[in-house]
Amino acid sequence: MSKDMGEEKGDKEADNPNLLEVDAGESSSLRRTIQLISSLISFTLSIKVFAVKWQTIRNKMEELNSGLTAAENCNLGENSSILDLIPAIESTVNDCHDIARRCVNLSYSGKLLMQSDLDVLYAKFELHIKNLTAIYTAGILHGYAIVVSKPGVGASRDDMKFYVRDLLTRLKIGDSEMKRQALMALNEVVQEDEKYVRIFVETGEIISLLVHFLESSEMEIQEESTMAISVISGFDSYKGVLVGAGVIAPLVRVLESGKDLAKERAARALQKLTENSDNAWSVSAHGGVTVLLKFCTTGDGRGGGSFVPACGVLRNLAGVEEIKRFMVEEGAVTAFIKLIRSKDEASQINAIEFLQTMASEDEPIRQMIIRDGGIHLLVSNLDSRSSSSSKARETALKAIESLCFSSTSSLNLLIAYGFLDRLLYFLRNGEVSTQELVVKLAFRLSGTSEATKKAMGDAGFMPELVRLLDAKSFEIREMAAEALSTLVLVSRNRRRFIQGDSDIARILQLLDPEEVKSGNKKFLFSALLSLTSSNIGRRKIQNSGYLKNLEKLAEDEMPDAKRIIRKLSTNRFRSILNGIWNF
Template sequence: MHPATVSPPPPNPPPPPTTTQTLDEITTLLCHLLPYSLSVKSFSTRWQIIRSKLATLKSSISEISDSPHWSENPLLQTLLPNLLSTLHRVQTLCDQCSDPSFNPGKLLMQSDLDMATGWLSKQIQDLDLLLRSGVLRQSNAIVLSQPGPGSAKEDLGFYIKDLFTRLQIGGIEFKKKAMESLLQLLSDDEKSASLVAREGNVGYLVHLLDLNTHPSLVEHAVSAVSILVSANDLSRKCVFEEGGLGPLLRIIESGSMGLKEKAAMAVEAITADSDNAWAISAYGGVSILIEVCKSGSIAAQSHAVGAIRNVSTVEDIRVSLAEEGAIPVLVQLLNSGTALTQEKSANCIAILASSGENFRELILLQDKGLQRLLQLLHESSNSDTVEHVLRAIYSLSASESASRVLSSSTSFIIQLAEIIKQGNIVLQHISASLLANLSMSDGNKGAISGCMGSLLKLMESVKPDGIQEVVANALVSLLAVRSNRKDLVRDEKSLMRLVQMLDPRNELVSKKFPLAVVSAVMGGGSQGCRKKLVAAGAYGYLQRLTEREVAGAKKALQRLSGNRLKSIFSRTWRE
């Protein structure tokens, strides 16, 4: 039996050329192609363009070879072989155009030459970007790892330039890794956003928001843009000026649910800057945001409402909001959205309600618009939400129909009194303004007599502007009820506070306000109220104010000093 024939092992494939060998081959080929292309007579115009591209490439390759760390850069391991392949194709085209016997067809050759020109342009652009970034002049060790906390700005800036270089000229894997590194940087260090805006190519990041881009890159780009616009004014302005608003709105309109949420977050942040808010109309953004409020996810809905609130400060956009049907959607969200969505909706409705009678009528015409606000006021424990609701109700109260409803609502009036007793100064101010404006029944006024002491305390506040006047007006309204006048003078602490405001030395309170309240206390002619005021020392202060000719003081003094009490006044003043 003959032994089986053994096949010889296959020869080992030759090792791939090194980056240095590839660069040397490119240099040699360029030195050959430049003079060779001069001899081509056909398609001379196109060859003139190609020759210009080859000359630019030769300059770039020379600059690369002069860079100290060019061979360590991983991007060149892809760029140089691709460039060498293109140059071989140019060599073939040059041979074909120089061969009289070769006849592929004029249109086909023109197309081939144009394609070659396009390839060369793209590779020139990539090499130029790599050279301008400066990464070839740094050790690769700096490039690969993210600088740690406390690193110098120069190192961090170089790292950002390298990330954007990889993002723009690398293959898909390079781009994905660069995006992941960028997101990691932005997530780990909030301050890095400003440096990214200055050192990175934010315009290219915005370019990646195109839905035709690779899906994973779009997702990463939306995340990065959302972080940038939320970080600070500089990075937000940079994204806006690079045209980020339009692509983000297109994503909200047509992207996946996850992308919609991130894009809506970014649009809300961009429109928070009033200088940017106007642009929402230029991209048809009003209708897009309203649609998200109707049918988007909970998160997207909240951000869309926030963006609508931001742009509602622009007069022209307010008109668009009304025309596009935003108001019924916002009213609906007052009671159906999340707590944050409710707050933003209430804020937006407050802005619209304060913008004019037309908007107030639109809000009131909606299905239980005012009732939904009152319900939210009753249910919400968030002070910001309560503030927005109160501002909206205050603006709506300018409407006669709304004022009638509010004036007759005992539960609402009692809630205002509770806010005056327990709320913060802003809520107290708005609540007092409402009490001063409403035409309440005596029964409702009597039901909230317990808040008069808090109102008097508020009248000593100097901020916010106008609070002393609205508090005085609210008190005068409540003191139209006899029982309330008696309650006030029985409260010694409140009575003393009122009288001390009459002291000319007390400069915190304009004297016209306590004078108005004192006159209201005496409005029913009650001798008991007069006696209490005199006993508290009001007579002496009124006399001093009269001597100084303070408006209203003389009349109040005359009402206080009736004939039957002259002896009491004299004795009290001497004492």
């Protein structure tokens, strides 16, 4: 209760001394009823029969008790309507206690008759709650209701349930401000302790109210409701409960016409919910695909914090073939290709990821992206002069790999756009995460056509691959060695490589017998074996100061090393014979 409210109430009591006596008596009556219900709830926990029916009755008693507790600090002298309910409630409580006692003692006459009595009892409590709600709806609670304190860390489940029941009462019967405060309290506990999520779901009315509040014309209530639903939708076990309560349609409407914060939270909720393809159909059925496409592709993708999760929803929806076809018909591919040009990096990244999802295992869409200039834009985003982050560059590189590496014509187009120069730049200057991805792409390129291998050799990939042979990352070392061994199979690349002053020596140096078990050594042997097919290559190997590494490995019965030494020896012997014959 605020200070001003307390002073106002105190002034009224000072003006009317008799009011103190009235309030004291009436408050005592209300307090006694609350205590009776609390005691009865505890007593019913010992009942072993008709467990389901007693649980539903207890739920109603807890809800009624929360409503009465909320009224306890009202000015009852001015609001006697609440007190008019007390006699009827106490009568029901007494009846309930009698029935509970008979169930505990198993002294009832028959199961069917007792089930009927329990149904009547449930209906009476439900009527009391309805009457109390009607009183509150008329505005009696006003600003005087106290708020039940939030249970502390490690509180019992019963305390947590009592607190939730109190929140439920305020959500049902409070004015706008009380609803807002209750929603804020609800969001606070649901983020602190996931046990509350289960209690909310078990208390089905809370989920229904949250869904209902999504349609609220009051911005703060809508925002708080979307936040709660977004949190709950993150639990796989409860997604079905939300969808069953009809959450999809109002979330779509919030995304279409809500305020920014509500839109963002609605988009995040939809993203989590549509991880299940069945829910994707529900979004489509409520016009969500059109709403999402319009939202994501209007205004250069500047949809604030809601743009990223909205794109995430579309990626989830694209997993359903029929919905994906509808997106294509609605111009989604063309619209998202344009977003690759966006100056907003989040828009770029999400547009690229969306297109990648759309084109996955779909050749017509892949061709559409290429035809509409998508590949050229992706390569342009890799310009070294760009201020793009490493994440943006890596997203573009992954998309290029998935879109272009399955077709020779696409690879030729990629190289024509200057992709090799971009790749080589990041091979030399990229951050570790980017460099690993670039090496992977270089490795994959080296396994394609002869023309691509020649182009890589001409561009200067081989010296950079040699430099990476002792990188910290095992994956980078191995891919660099394998790519190098593949490139030197091409005679033009081999001649170019041999011309280098130190590359052969560097490979021999890395064949240290103490470290020969490293995974990339087999590819280094393969590269050396290719180089022995050239006179100059053999000569450089023989003249290297690190030839002893190779010889030691051959002595240790390393098959690849013995093969290379044998080839060097055979060719030396042939040279001697040629000299004798020529003499």
